[in-house]
Structures are given as structure tokens and as C-alpha cells.
Amino acid sequence: MKAGFFLLMVRLNKNEISFPDPAIYNGHEGIIAFGGDLSIERIWFAYQNGIFPWFNPDEEILWWCPDPRFVLFPDELKVSKSMQKVLARNIFTITENQNFDEVIYNCSIIRRKDQDGTWLSEDLMDSFKQLHHYGLAKSVEVWLDGDLVGGLYGLQVGNIFCGESMFSKVSNASKAGFIHFVQQHAGDFTLIDCQSHTHHLESLGARMISKKDFLNILHQHKK
Structure with a gap:
């Protein structure tokens, strides 16, 4: 990434947990700030304010709050007829919070289209494991035999x-897990934040809303 890019951005102080207000700061293509650290305190504070880390492990930490935001409202979940048949067959066993470490590890190594590496660094995974220990991070596991x-x-x-x-x-494994999770928690969650667009989640009913609307919903329901 070119050095001039960072001249336009807010550098975070490692000794202070704070971010620019994403409601009034647009940053560069949705990037709110760079730097800081990946402590669980900073990550938790970031998510409470609609900000998330996304970066290459060998580069600066980047903190995002894109506009628009890609989200799913549980009552807008779409389950295709083909997925209904898959779910009706009960070929998968689906659990929650039974093996968080293996789920995040597999997310870090799975090969994805148009992606050479992973954005999940060891430090970031360690922080999410700690957040899981405190009951803040959740996992869904999909088992076959x-x-x-x-x-x-x-x-x-x-x-x-x-x-x-x-x-x-x-x-269909991840789709089955996602559908099961949304259906099981339809009354618990006002919104599923999907962050950035994917065709996979769009097919399940996720859509774009403005950053302003997302932040308003978040601030109303984050406690």
C-alpha cells in the first residue's frame, strides 16, 4: 500500500483506545483508521461502534466502517427450494459454541475465489478466542458423519x-449453518451484520443499507 494513502488516514495510538466517530468521518473507501493494536478491549470497543478490522497480516491494521453496509434482517432470510430439501434431509448436525477454535482456524485456511491468502492473522485469531472465552464471540459448527x-x-x-x-x-455446509443460526435466533437478533457484499449472502436475503441507518440500529440495540 502506498505511503501517501496513510497521510489521509487517522493513525491510532496504541496506548489509547479510541476511533474517529464513523457517523461523521468517512475515511477512505470505508477505512476509518489504521494502526493501533488487536487487544480484546480495542476490538470490542470497535464493534460496539460499528467498526471492524480487515487487513493483510503483513500490513498495517486497517479499521473499517463501509457505506453502504451489507446486512441481513432475520425476517428477510431467503431459503431456496433446493436448500429446503437439503435441510429436510437432516444430513448435517449443527451445533453452537462447541469448537470455536477449529471454526476460526478453518476460516483462516479455507481457499476462496479471488483471494490469495487470509486476513486472519494469528494475533487476531487469538483475540477472538479470548472474546469467545468471555462469551462475546460465538461459533456455529456444521458436522457430517x-x-x-x-x-x-x-x-x-x-x-x-x-x-x-x-x-x-x-x-451447502456453511449455508446450512447460517440458515439454522438465523432461524434459531430470529427473535434474539435485530440484525445480522455481514459487513461487505458477497453473492453467497445476497442469495440468502442480505442487502445494503446506509451506514447512517446501520449505526442508528446498532446504537439502539447494542446494550
Whole structure:
């Protein structure tokens, strides 16, 4: 990344947990700030304010709050007829918070289209594992014949679930886990934050809303 890029950005102080207000600061293409650290205190504070880290492990930490924001309202979940048939067959066993470490590890190594590496550094994974220990980070595991074949994880901030990443080793595994999770918690969550657009989640009903609307919903439901 070119040095001039950072001249336009806010550098975070490692000794102070703070961010520019994303409601009034637009940053560069949704990037709110760079630098700081990946302490659980900073990560938790970031998510409470609609900000999340996303960066290459060998580069500066980047903190994002994009506009628009990609989200799913649970009552807008779409389940295709083909997925309804998959779920009706009960080929998958789906659990929650049974193997967070393996879920985040698999999310870090799974090969994705148009992505050479992973954005999940060891430090970031360690912080999410600590957040899971404190009951703030959640995982969904999808099993087939006793093997972990899919899953997802994220942070729960009040009535908002901030989805982080998912993986699938067999067809439909991550979709089945996501659908199960949304249906099981339809009354618990006002919104699922999907962060950035993917066709995979769009097919399940996720859509764009403005950053302003997202932050308003977050601040109303984060406690």
C-alpha cells in the first residue's frame, strides 16, 4: 500500500483506545483508521461502534466502517427450494459454541475465489478466542458423519450479531449453518451484520443499507 494513502488516514495510538466517530468521518473507501493494536478491549470497543478490522497480516491494521453496509434482517432470510430439501434431509448436525477454535482456524485456511491468502492473522485469531472465552464471540459448527465440514463465527453486540467469516468443506455446509443460526435466533437478533457484499449472502436475503441507518440500529440495540 502506498505511503501517501496513510497521510489521509487517522493513525491510532496504541496506548489509547479510541476511533474517529464513523457517523461523521468517512475515511477512505470505508477505512476509518489504521494502526493501533488487536487487544480484546480495542476490538470490542470497535464493534460496539460499528467498526471492524480487515487487513493483510503483513500490513498495517486497517479499521473499517463501509457505506453502504451489507446486512441481513432475520425476517428477510431467503431459503431456496433446493436448500429446503437439503435441510429436510437432516444430513448435517449443527451445533453452537462447541469448537470455536477449529471454526476460526478453518476460516483462516479455507481457499476462496479471488483471494490469495487470509486476513486472519494469528494475533487476531487469538483475540477472538479470548472474546469467545468471555462469551462475546460465538461459533456455529456444521458436522457430517462426525467431521467438522462447515461453520461460521462472529461477535454478539447486544441484539446485533456481527458475522465475521464462514467456511465450507462440502457443498451447502456453511449455508446450512447460517440458515439454522438465523432461524434459531430470529427473535434474539435485530440484525445480522455481514459487513461487505458477497453473492453467497445476497442469495440468502442480505442487502445494503446506509451506514447512517446501520449505526442508528446498532446504537439502539447494542446494550
